[in-house]
Amino acid sequence: MPADRSPSPARDGEAGEAGSAPVLARFILDGHECDIVPLAEDVGAPDGLAGTLTLAGRRYGVVCTPHEDRPDPLTRLSPREFEIAALIACGCSDKEVARRLGISSHTVGAHIARCFAKLGLHKRAELAASVARRAQPRR
DSSP: OOTTSOOOOOOTTSBOSTTOOBOOEEEEETTEEEEEEEOOTTSOOOTTEEEEEEETTEEEEEEEEEGGGSOOGGGGSOHHHHHHHHHHHTTOOHHHHHHHHTSOHHHHHHHHHHHHHHHTOOSHHHHHHHHHHHHSOOO
16 A cells, blocks of 8 residues: 555445555455555556455455554544543443443443444444554554
8 A cells, every 4th residue: 555545444345545446355464454456457566565466367466554554543533432432442331431431321322333433343342352452562
């Protein structure tokens, strides 16, 4: 991926930013986030091209970016949303979070729903894992 391009929130098979190729697969390898994208024959090699592969006569590129160059998705959360996400990661229920913060459990649920929407998540465990990954020191 070019260094000046932020990661796209695209899901597999969807186009990322306007004019960019669809990401067919995304994975982490040796501390690098890698995307597999179709390569156009009339366009030069993209920055970060780690290799190519050919499937059914079509060329694809493996584009890698060092993991630490990618922005932390948790920065999309407001301070209050992050506070609630951290309590969820500690294993607190909505009622426990509400009690600790002096808000209603309905409000906690609304904050969690916004966290899910901003991060593209669907489960509390995914949210907890995202917060836990942030807390781990990088190698």
